[in-house]
Amino acid sequence: MKVKKTLESFNNAINGIIETVRTERNMKIHLIVALVVLIASFFFDITKVEFLILAVTIAMVIAAELVNTAIEAAIDMTTNYYHPLAKIAKNAAAGAVLITAINALLVGYIIFWDKLTTFSFSLINKVKNSQPYTIFIALVIVCIVTIIAKAIFGEGTPLKGGMPSGHSALGFSIATAISLITEEPICILLSFILAFITAQSRVDSEVHSIAEVAVGAVFGILLTLFIFTLFRL
Numbered sequence: 001m002k003v004k005k006t007l008e009s010f011n012n013a014i015n016g017i018i019e020t021v022r023t024e025r026n027m028k029i030h031l032i033v034a035l036v037v038l039i040a041s042f043f044f045d046i047t048k049v050e051f052l053i054l055a056v057t058i059a060m061v062i063a064a065e066l067v068n069t070a071i072e073a074a075i076d077m078t079t080n081y082y083h084p085l086a087k088i089a090k091n092a093a094a095g096a097v098l099i100t101a102i103n104a105l106l107v108g109y110i111i112f113w114d115k116l117t118t119f120s121f122s123l124i125n126k127v128k129n130s131q132p133y134t135i136f137i138a139l140v141i142v143c144i145v146t147i148i149a150k151a152i153f154g155e156g157t158p159l160k161g162g163m164p165s166g167h168s169a170l171g172f173s174i175a176t177a178i179s180l181i182t183e184e185p186i187c188i189l190l191s192f193i194l195a196f197i198t199a200q201s202r203v204d205s206e207v208h209s210i211a212e213v214a215v216g217a218v219f220g221i222l223l224t225l226f227i228f229t230l231f232r233l
Helices: 002-023 025-043 048-078 084-127 133-153 166-181 185-204 210-230
Strands: none
Touching: 002 025, 002 048, 025 048, 025 084, 025 210, 048 084, 133 166, 133 210, 166 185, 166 210, 185 210
């Protein structure tokens, strides 16, 4: 009997996590960022201590978002009108999530900055010698893989809607390619600003969610970096 209750409690906890992921946009973003960080850990020289710090930091952010969702649901269930105390409770819970997120950014900066700097210099030296057609090949591959991803997720059409955002992927792919072949900071800055505006326009027009354009941006950046590196091997 005790084993059955324990299993039920465990199952309820999992359902709570799944429901939060399904209904909360911020939780989706947290999980996407966590996935990117964990994948990056395999490509950089991360020590056991650093990995444990990253794992604890990720767990803190996700746990805070779960608690925030629970508080919001409890307040909405018991209060169907504006109440200043309800506002304080919701804002305080959201503040807890913000603190853990800021802490996660600080931890990520401390752990990855030196490693990213070393990696960036070696990558840039390789890319500077790449052929011009590499950019065209990278864009074509990004387009093809984006369409495949949309087909896998079964959402939207190749040109509209769905996961990931094709416009965001292409925009950030172009911005990444520009940043890899030029040393002009203004060109790099403007290219990423244009990519961000493109992604934001897809959210404003309600064609894509923030999660979809965020995944598209990360997707375009990482795939472009991989292609440029691959052509120099």
